[in-house]
Amino acid sequence: MNPANYLILAALLFTIGTAGVLVRRNAIVVFMSIELMLNASNLTLVTFSRLHGTLDGQVMAFFVMVVAAAEVVIGLAIILSIFRTRRSASVDDVNLLKY
């Protein structure tokens, strides 16, 4: 199979994730979009690793997964505590820290 197809898929996924982060208000959905972007980049890393015949990209992909997992734990905890105090999961409602 042509490796370029994997890259095109990754680009698509990344674009969808970006659009999700920018346009969706629900914090959970924004979070899922971020995961989408992370996985898109993971796919890119693995593809290039395969193309060049080295393992560097795959190792890097594992790192990204670990970090993403940790990030999800912290991020969900924050979203949960915000929801408890403000009764809302919209990112636009959390705008007190400003000028």
Add this chain to the structure above:
Amino acid sequence: MTHTPVHYAAASGAFSVSWLLILLPLAGAAVLLLGGRRTDRFGHLIGTLAAAASFVVGVVLFAAMLGRSGDDRAVSQHLFSWIPVNGFQVDVGLLVDQLSIVFVLLITGVGTLIHIYSIGYMAHDPARRKFFAYMNLFLASMLLLVLGNNFLSLYAGWELVGLSSYLLIKFWEDRPAAATAANKAFYMNRVGDVGLAIAIMLMFATVGSTSYADVFGAAAANVIGYGTISAIALLLLLGACGKSGQFPLQAWLPDAMEGPTPISALIHAATMVTAGVYLIVRSAPIFNETQAARTVVVVIGAITILLGCVIGCAYDDIKKVLAYSTVSQIGYMFLAVGLGPAGYAIGIMHLLAHGFFKAGLFLGAGSVIHAMDDDQDLRHYGGLWRYMPVTWATFGLGFLAIIGFPGLSGFFTKDRIIETAFDKGGTSGYLLGAVALLGAGITAFYMSRLFLMTFHGRPRWSSEGEDARHPHESPPTMTGPMIVLAVGSTFAGGLFVLGHSMQDWLEPVAGEGVEGVHTFSPIVLTALTLVVVAGGFAAAWLRYQARPVEATARPDTEVTLVTVAARHDLFANTVNETIAMRPGQFLTRFLVWLDLVGVDGLVRGSAAGIGGLSGRMRRLQTGFVRSYALSMLGGAVLMVGALLLVWGG
């Protein structure tokens, strides 16, 4: 003129304690100032004792000097190293020589008398102790000025004298006039002091030392260029003009009369204001090398003589008249010392005689003012001789001495100045002689006016009614010093000229007085002077004795223009204000404006600019996470685009 190398003998015997001269009054001042109110009761006695002790030391030194041979009389004593920097050595030392010892005797002698006088004069003043402390401080400063063996010590004394003069002028500081006069004296002295300071810097730059021995040695050896030495001499002269109240820095001296009368006698007549004359005579080796500077000295002296005389005729305030008389008499001294080696000794002689009679006149004036309840207006006096005979007699002797009555001291010393001026020869000699002669006539006029209006004629005061006056003779503490000074002003002049004693005494310092060719024979000139003086007296007699004196001065509209000008100090204050004070004020205001608008504007403007900019910038912090994400995306796109441009293109 040939020069012998400058040679000072080492200090030994009595001379090894010459520092006591300065230390005694300084200790007196320290005790009185640090002791505070505890010394109030006996402070005046401590002060007088310190001055008298210093006088005794002076007399002992004088006697010791008389016992030495002529070459060994100048004694230089190294005291301590003041500024021991590599390449810049300033040692403090004392130089007791023929010139400084006569000054020491004058300062401590007249100083002691005035201390005694002040005991009576200031008896009712609550701050009498402070007064004596300042007077002792003045004595110490003045002695440091005349005794230093280098220009830097002289400068230290010079400034300290200025300080004590300031403190004493504003002694009655609750009077606004006194406070203003003190400030004025301080500022105008500063102008002169700057000249002296620059002169000393020039000396150090060219000679590498400020000690008299080195500087005068270099001047005599002609290692300083004519331009430099003239500059040094002119700057020294500027300093001398400031301290001595000479044209164009004369305006502070009459105002200084706001101080207590003993101060006017001691500082602003007998001693401090003669420091300028001392400076010029001390720097004789420098002035000998530069004709240009000597000419300036003579011209300043001549201008000041006439200026002082003319203004002296117009004032009705007894102390102001005496102050302007001092200005003009010091003008005579400047005229004499500006004539070079022929006149140095004569200038000093007149200075000493003047120290006696002017101090006596001021003390007499103080006695009159005291008797007339602090009224200083001549037009409110009259006929006082009957009520205060001792004051009348002593004042009269001082008066005869200053106008040059035959046999009294002014006759010997002022005549010699007139004679020396004529002997200069040429047109300038005639001109200077004529000025000096004219000055003698006017001096006779205004001093007679003062004397007649005060002591003779019909009394213009009354012992009854609201403004009752009860003139009375002063206590013995006041009349005693007046009597001593009157005796001094009677005999001093004769003593100086007797067998050329003073000129021979000062010869090692002032150089040999060259006996010039006489333009007129001395007898003719003396007769001429006497005629002029008699004319001045006669004019005053006709105007103020033969006719009754008005109790109030005529208004400016009814008198001649000259009188109006003289009443306004020949517009000296206006001139100072126009050429110095107003432009200075304008400059400072302009600088303040520049600071406010320029410097402060820059600082405030940049702060305001950054503040405004950040006010706008912080609007970007909206608090919406998605907008932050958008800007991050934009940034990332930009970065990637830039990378593609650089690597891909």
